Amino acid sequence: MTVEREEQEYAAKTGRSRVLYEEALAVMPGGNSRTTTFFDPYPFYIQRGQGAHVEDADGNVRLDLNGNYTSLILGHAPPEVVKAAQEAAAHGLSFPGPTEHEIRLAELLTQRIPSVERVRFTNSGTEATMNAVRLARAFTGRPKIAKFEGAFHGTHDWVMVSVTPDPKAAGGRQRPKPIPWSAGLPPAVAKHVVVLPWNDAEADEVISFRVAPGGAQERFGARPDLTTLGKIIGGGLPVGAFGGRRDIMDFYDPRRGGARISQGGTFNANPVTMAAGVATMNALTPDAYARLDALGERLRGGVTRLLEATRRKGHVTGVGSLFCLHWTTAPITDYRSTRPKDPDAPMRVFLGLLNEGILLTQRGMGAISLAMTEEDIDRFVNALARVLARG
Ligand SMILES: Cc1ncc(COP(=O)(O)O)c(C=O)c1O
Structure with a gap:
């Protein structure tokens, strides 16, 4: 699917966020106080977070692998x-x-x-x-x-x-x-x-x-x-x-x-x-880190197997509870080698995952929280498979 098609599907699910965004445009440049969280066509407005999930103004519940840009290691509202x-x-x-x-x-x-x-x-x-x-x-x-x-x-x-x-x-x-x-x-x-x-x-x-x-x-x-x-x-x-x-x-x-x-x-x-x-x-006890490491390994292993099975040009990197998706074939050795061959790929995957009920960061970095289970990790890998299959 193209970025435009993913945007259309996203817009169809987020009508109330669009209304809030338009209100925000009247009082803030771009409706926004935080450049990094903005994306086209408009960001969804979050109403609440609990454990591993966030719910937006339209009632969409998403698994949150962004975690306020890696801050929420215990999940929402522990x-x-x-x-x-x-x-x-x-x-x-x-x-x-x-x-x-x-x-x-x-x-x-x-x-x-x-x-x-x-x-x-x-x-x-x-x-x-x-x-x-x-x-x-x-x-x-x-x-x-x-x-x-x-x-x-x-x-x-x-x-x-x-x-x-x-x-x-x-x-x-x-x-x-x-x-x-x-x-x-x-x-x-x-x-x-x-x-x-x-x-x-x-x-x-x-x-x-x-x-x-x-x-x-x-x-x-x-x-x-x-x-x-x-x-x-x-x-x-x-x-x-x-x-x-x-x-x-x-x-x-x-x-x-x-x-x-x-x-x-x-x-x-x-x-x-x-x-x-x-x-x-x-x-954050030693057991907590061990659990995060195990979930991280499960996620990276699952994504790597998916990329191999579907012959996709990509890598997943990371350590412990952190991971990042890269849409290149070259080995990742420095900033330049992380640049995607297809510049639309990170946004297509980000929006595609939003449409599948998963929140990541726009550039493909993600963070696992202690509120997550093995089923959540598998849900992410399966959602990524569906996003890649329609691309
Ligand atoms: C490596 C690094 N340094 C500094 C910052 C800035 O932190 P803050 O957003 O709290 O100002 C960030 C935020 O993402 C970061 O990732």
């Missing part, structure tokens, strides 16, 4: 996290000072990630990477930063470079040219960001922290000086964190002569997020 957030909220939503919840989440993170000797909280992964870049510059005294081609690290100037560049405009494979990802970036950004091709395990913990109790750095044996975190550590509420070596993090120590780097933030480490984060971390 009772223990909702309870912790409600209890914290009942005592006050935010304060002009620290709470004990912040210490408890910091303890859990520093215990789980040995390289993170000290940590500070933010409201988003964007703020976490912004602070990590500033801190790295302050500590090394060097202005340039390196960033991997094709990697997203949020929406502050220094990382909005070469996120989805067209290889034709982006120079040689080994020495990619920095390509601004947005209007409004100052020329200094391209001058001070060195773009590298990624190859193997890149410890980028905003997403990959979910692959083991100590994150990807535990799984791949890395000990970085600084780590940025986000997504799952807030239990579904807005969050970010950055941490690392104590002597480096001391740039933020406000005692005595004052901090060398100031990090304010009205809602940093707010008690509701911190309490939800603690409840989530406590639910």
Whole structure:
């Protein structure tokens, strides 16, 4: 099926979302506050989420393998996290000072990630990477930063470079040219960001922290000086964190002569997020990771067998509860090798899966939650088979 046919089928199922979208257009550019979640013809409006599923404004229920872009490792509205957030909220939503919840989440993170000797909280992964870049510059005294081609690290100037560049405009494979990802970036950004091709395990913990109790750095044996975190550590509420070596993090120590780097933030480490984060971390036991790994293996195995059986040009990659579909035949070795041969393929599959009752991300990345069962994983593989069969 073409993208247009999938769009027609989607539109037929989402009439109420279309009405809401039109209302949104009157008050927001493109009806939207979050560029990454927009897709043509319009996004569906979510009414509620429970466990492994989300329900939209038209009553369509979909298996959610997007998980708010990998944040919801326990699924939607897990009772223990909702309870912790409600209890914290009942005592006050935010304060002009620290709470004990912040210490408890910091303890859990520093215990789980040995390289993170000290940590500070933010409201988003964007703020976490912004602070990590500033801190790295302050500590090394060097202005340039390196960033991997094709990697997203949020929406502050220094990382909005070469996120989805067209290889034709982006120079040689080994020495990619920095390509601004947005209007409004100052020329200094391209001058001070060195773009590298990624190859193997890149410890980028905003997403990959979910692959083991100590994150990807535990799984791949890395000990970085600084780590940025986000997504799952807030239990579904807005969050970010950055941490690392104590002597480096001391740039933020406000005692005595004052901090060398100031990090304010009205809602940093707010008690509701911190309490939800603690409840989530406590639910992530070794058994929980083993279950996520097993579901991930089942999914990747099922998709690989499907692609082989149907001779489709594709791969599935991933580790633990994370996976990504790639519509190419070439082995995946760097950003450029992930670019689909047929540029419509990711959107056709995304919309096709929506029509089959499955929510993924537009680019084909997905995340398994603990609310899922083996039957859910098989449902995804079978739905993908039907989408590919009509393409
Ligand atoms: C690797 C990475 N870094 C940073 C971010 C930005 O986090 P946030 O969306 O919380 O600002 C993301 C979000 O998807 C991410 O995947």
